[in-house]
Amino acid sequence: MSSSESNPMVRTVAGTQSEMTEIILPNDTNILGNLLGGRLMHFIDLTGAMAAYRHSRTHVVTASMDHIDFIRPVRLGELVTLKSSVNRAFAHSMEVGVKVWAENTRTGSVVHVASAYLVFVAVDDQGRLQKVPQLLPETPDEIRRYADALRRRKHREAESARRKEERLATNAQEEAAAGNP
Numbered sequence: 001m002s003s004s005e006s007n008p009m010v011r012t013v014a015g016t017q018s019e020m021t022e023i024i025l026p027n028d029t030n031i032l033g034n035l036l037g038g039r040l041m042h043f044i045d046l047t048g049a050m051a052a053y054r055h056s057r058t059h060v061v062t063a064s065m066d067h068i069d070f071i072r073p074v075r076l077g078e079l080v081t082l083k084s085s086v087n088r089a090f091a092h093s094m095e096v097g098v099k100v101w102a103e104n105t106r107t108g109s110v111v112h113v114a115s116a117y118l119v120f121v122a123v124d125d126q127g128r129l130q131k132v133p134q135l136l137p138e139t140p141d142e143i144r145r146y147a148d149a150l151r152r153r154k155h156r157e158a159e160s161a162r163r164k165e166e167r168l169a170t171n172a173q174e175e176a177a178a179g180n181p
């Protein structure tokens, strides 16, 4: 029996793997016939949430999406496939990786077009934080992503603290300029 079977509070990466494929229609594109960036971000959010749901088995909300590089445009009529899995679980949050490919339906060529990391937070019906099971990385790639996720979390926390300080300083300056004590 694997440790994930013997302990329901530990789950495998394989159990979180999720996938979705969409055909890109005119409503999804800009006037150049390329998939809108916001539409792709919506697909990324949905596919990421699927992995987080499979890990936590409760409601999840998107807490953050790291910057996305749109490596190449996705064109009208192409098939876009997104794959996601949880990289690491913390107390109430999970980092999920999403990778996106576009497939030309006539030539069959498939190219990587985008990747993103998202953090989802588990909540109950009232929006209260929920503990999530821990993740057991098994393969060398999963172990590498698990380690990298902790590094990214520390980076996010440092960035978030820096932005908070900036906001407080801006607010204080605006209040001083408005003559508030």
Ligand SMILES: CC(C)(COP(=O)(O)OP(=O)(O)OC[C@H]1O[C@@H](n2cnc3c(N)ncnc32)[C@H](O)[C@@H]1OP(=O)(O)O)[C@@H](O)C(=O)NCCC(=O)NCCS
Binding pocket: 060, 061, 062, 063, 064, 090, 091, 092, 093, 094, 119, 121, 123, 129, 156, 160
């Ligand atoms: C995400 C949310 C639930 C966090 O609530 P909170 O009271 O600030 O929670 P805390 O500060 O105690 O953090 C709880 C967890 O969320 C993580 N978290 C909170 N804000 C985060 C952010 N901006 N980025 C990444 N992780 C974040 C914390 O690291 C912590 O993780 P851990 O418990 O696994 O260590 C809350 O900010 C929220 O509801 N945001 C709006 C979400 C939303 O509407 N999303 C879009 C639609 S789904």
